[in-house]
Amino acid sequence: MSSLDTIIAHATPHGYGSVGIVRVSGTLTKQVALELLGKLPSPRQAEYLPFYDINRKMLDKGIAIYFPCPNSFTGEDILELHGHGGPVILEMLLQRILMFPGIRIARPGEFSERAFINNKIDLTQAEAIADIIEASSIQAARAAVNSLQGVFSKKINYLIEEIINLRLYIEANIDFPDEEEISIISQEKISVKLNQIISDINLLINKAHQSSLLREGSKIVITGKPNVGKSSIMNLLTGSDVAIVTKIAGTTRDVLRQQINLDGIPINIIDTAGLCDETTNEVERIGINRAWHEIQQADHILLIVDSCTTNLEEQENLYKKLISRLTYEKLFTIVRNKADLSNEKIGKNNTNKYSIITISALLEDGIEILIEHLKQSIGYTSLSIEGNFLARSRHIEALNTAVSYFLIAKEKLFFPEIIELLAEDLKLAHTALSEITGKFSSNDLLKRIFSRFCIGK
Incomplete structure (x- = not known):
């Protein structure tokens, strides 16, 4: 990630508890570990260590876990400090780390946002993290876990791959109409493929409507x-x-x-x-x-x-x-x-x-x-949890948008003189589906999604 900022936040709720966790992510993580703990913990191994203040007096003692990049949640160096869950102790620890130049408090959802930007997760998986936390039933929680594991993403990526293959054939015939080596798909075959993709998306829309009930x-x-x-x-x-x-x-x-x-x-x-x-x-x-x-x-x-x-x-x-x-x-x-x-x-x-x-x-x-x-x-049909996922309103809207472009494309299929417009409709449908996983997403969309996450996630 290009940002020079190293971020820090409580990863556990504010209040009193037996354990409180502070999470650090970014390029200064190693420096924080060396000065706060006196050593860099072994990668991905929990070590029981003292946490020192700036005068080398012990602030607390607890578990430290170091996750070096790129094998971490954010794709950056991460340090997790598991100390006692008193708000005063945790605040002292937080303020000690904020003394390092270049470290700041994380924005809501910024850890998950960095994981998305660094290709550790896609957008549906990032949203699934919030859905797991906010789940109001066992069914919703399990469906959110499925989304986090990529169940929904795989369905979207399959559709995108089908669209890409169809676009390649159509656009190749536009750009190289006289090349014999280029495989030409007949209008009938294009129509069959369009109908199949539309059918697949409609099935996914129905399932998304069902699964959105679990969340909303x-x-x-x-x-x-x-x-x-x-x-x-x-x-x-x-x-x-x-x-x-x-x-x-x-x-x-x-x-x-x-x-x-x-x-x-x-x-x-x-x-x-x-x-x-x-x-x-x-x-x-x-x-x-x-x-x-x-x-x-x-x-x-x-x-x-x-x-x-x-x-x-x-x-x-x-x-x-x-x-x-x-x-x-x-x-x-x-x-x-x-x-x-x-x-x-x-x-x-x-x-x-x-x-x-x-x-x-x-x-x-x-x-x-x-x-x-x-x-x-x-309208909920008691779908089995296996293979289910959680969908949001924006996902259903994007799926409906993709279908609308396919239906428009079908109307242009038998007019060779406007085949370029058909290809453009497929491109727009492709973009609509890609917004679900975040392959093509505006900054405004990303801000809206991640701003609703809790701080430290």
């Missing part, structure tokens, strides 16, 4: 008129009394959030203030505005109605009124509550537009049907 989860918003049982259903879904439940209409005035885990998928359940046409209460009006904001952001809407007072026609009118204010189509479920009073049959029915689930929140009857429906509606 789904946002389910509970809405409806006041006093229809929204808060009771919120409590039943989350398994805790997060919402106040009373017979007084409009008890919930603000947005309540709780995350649950359904088969390893993080689900954000959001309870909102009851919707009503008009109100003179300022607090209630603010609550309704916040409810509409959450509804617009939802992945799935649960419209709760009182089965005692809402017939099917009124239910349809409520649905139409609600969707008329939405900016894009969403998953929709109508929950008919209070079946214990209306004597409606507990169960589930489907229409072309939405599902209808009848429950009794008071008796907790039908809640399992609702939970099972939520699992199915999420």
Whole structure:
């Protein structure tokens, strides 16, 4: 790496603990080891050594591990100091090392960024490091480990290789149309190859959508008129009394959030203030505005109605009124509550537009049907962990962009006079896929990704 800076940071969380780790990476690492420890530890061997201050007084004593370049996480010389986990001791150690000219505190994610720049990992593997740390379930953690091991990268690199081979043939025929030695692919063969690549990318998009649920989860918003049982259903879904439940209409005035885990998928359940046409209460009006904001952001809407007072026609009118204010189509479920009073049959029915689930929140009857429906509606198919990976929104966006360029290229296939434009579309698709692994990435993209990492990683 061309940077002259040597960086340092805590590699363990701030606070009290039995062990605290300080990590150093860069060209001055050897000098730090010699002056701080009195020796350069043997490569990749843990040694129990004193840590000295500038006056050769012992600051602490612990484990030192030296990783010489290029066989280290960052590809640079790295020194890890495992000392006692008290914040004062760790800060003294940090400040001692910062006395060396040319050493500074690392930016968030800078160790991982240097590993990427030095070709130790690609961008999907770098993101997987953050995903492992932030994983909210065992399934998500294992999928992130798969990504770190290169499962996702291999799939992208395979597609890129297929595109490169196709581009080579097409561009060779453009540049050397009269050369007999150059293999000429017929239009039909090019079409077959394009279709195969499009099919492969679409399969990967489907799997990426599935795997993104493990990381990003789904946002389910509970809405409806006041006093229809929204808060009771919120409590039943989350398994805790997060919402106040009373017979007084409009008890919930603000947005309540709780995350649950359904088969390893993080689900954000959001309870909102009851919707009503008009109100003179300022607090209630603010609550309704916040409810509409959450509804617009939802992945799935649960419209709760009182089965005692809402017939099917009124239910349809409520649905139409609600969707008329939405900016894009969403998953929709109508929950008919209070079946214990209306004597409606507990169960589930489907229409072309939405599902209808009848429950009794008071008796907790039908809640399992609702939970099972939520699992199915999420679209997660319980993929096996082996071969799975974690995908982010930017990955799916890049895959969709690549497909769009391939579809445009197909339209140009049977117009030889614009074959150069077809080749350009393939180049753009190639670039879109390469942004996933970071082979072609803007500095702005890299800054956005690594700035979200914790310091010391």
